[in-house]
Amino acid sequence: MKRKAEVYTYLILVLVGSFFMSSCSSDDEPEEPIYHRSYVKGKLNSTSIYQNSVNAEILSDISNYDFKSNNQTDIPVELDWEACLINSKDTTVTLFLHIDDLFRTNGVIYSPNEKDVIKTKNTCYITVTDKNKKTTRIYHPTHPFPISAMWQSFMVYDDGKSERLKNLTINYLGRRWPGISGELQGYLTNDDTSTPDVIKVDLSFILY
Numbered sequence: 001m002k003r004k005a006e007v008y009t010y011l012i013l014v015l016v017g018s019f020f021m022s023s024c025s026s027d028d029e030p031e032e033p034i035y036h037r038s039y040v041k042g043k044l045n046s047t048s049i050y051q052n053s054v055n056a057e058i059l060s061d062i063s064n065y066d067f068k069s070n071n072q073t074d075i076p077v078e079l080d081w082e083a084c085l086i087n088s089k090d091t092t093v094t095l096f097l098h099i100d101d102l103f104r105t106n107g108v109i110y111s112p113n114e115k116d117v118i119k120t121k122n123t124c125y126i127t128v129t130d131k132n133k134k135t136t137r138i139y140h141p142t143h144p145f146p147i148s149a150m151w152q153s154f155m156v157y158d159d160g161k162s163e164r165l166k167n168l169t170i171n172y173l174g175r176r177w178p179g180i181s182g183e184l185q186g187y188l189t190n191d192d193t194s195t196p197d198v199i200k201v202d203l204s205f206i207l208y
Contacts, residue, residue, distance in 0.1 A: 038063035042203035067178040076178040092129040102153040109147040139188035151182030179208025
């Protein structure tokens with residue numbers, strides 16, 4: 001647990017540093033501030049996954065995430081995330097993740113199947129589409145092999161600005177929006193065949 005805490009502390013420090021720090025390029029031009037980011041790194045089986053979209057649209061063909069809050073505050077309570085992790089000539093691999101309670105920091109995601117003893121409100125699954133055969137297989141957690149999820153939600157702040165107009169100073173309020181950093185580890189299984197097909201998941205992600 002100590003190592004996990006250190007990892008999350010490091011992720012938050014990197015996030016804050018990347019958002020608030022600015023550097024100069026070779027022509028002494030300041031870099032664009034990072035307001036939004038969709039970052040994924042890790043492996044599916046032996047296939048390396050790396051994506052780092054900066055200041056892209058929140059809703060895109062690669063990564064689509066949505067934070068939900070209640071009516072009393074803008075602090076998020078739920079997350080829905082869809083990410084296209086692999087898109088080759090023949091295959092598309094898409095990850096789907098739902099976290100039901102962002103106030104927690106971890107959870108074990110079990111099978112959504114009604115026949116299984118343990119079911120969870122959090123969900124995680126992967127679809128693999130064969131473009132040539134036009135078929136899609138779904139890989140989900142099972143009772144013996146769940147997905148272990150750890151996360152830390154946060155708020156990103158855009159500082160307000162002040163403008164001097166004659167003898168009047170106008171203060172503009174800043175904005176804030178939600179973010180999350182986390183990890184997914186475990187196995188997802190497709191049991192539509194006589195021999196179950198398994199995908200090993202080891203991913204870290206940052207979304208804001």
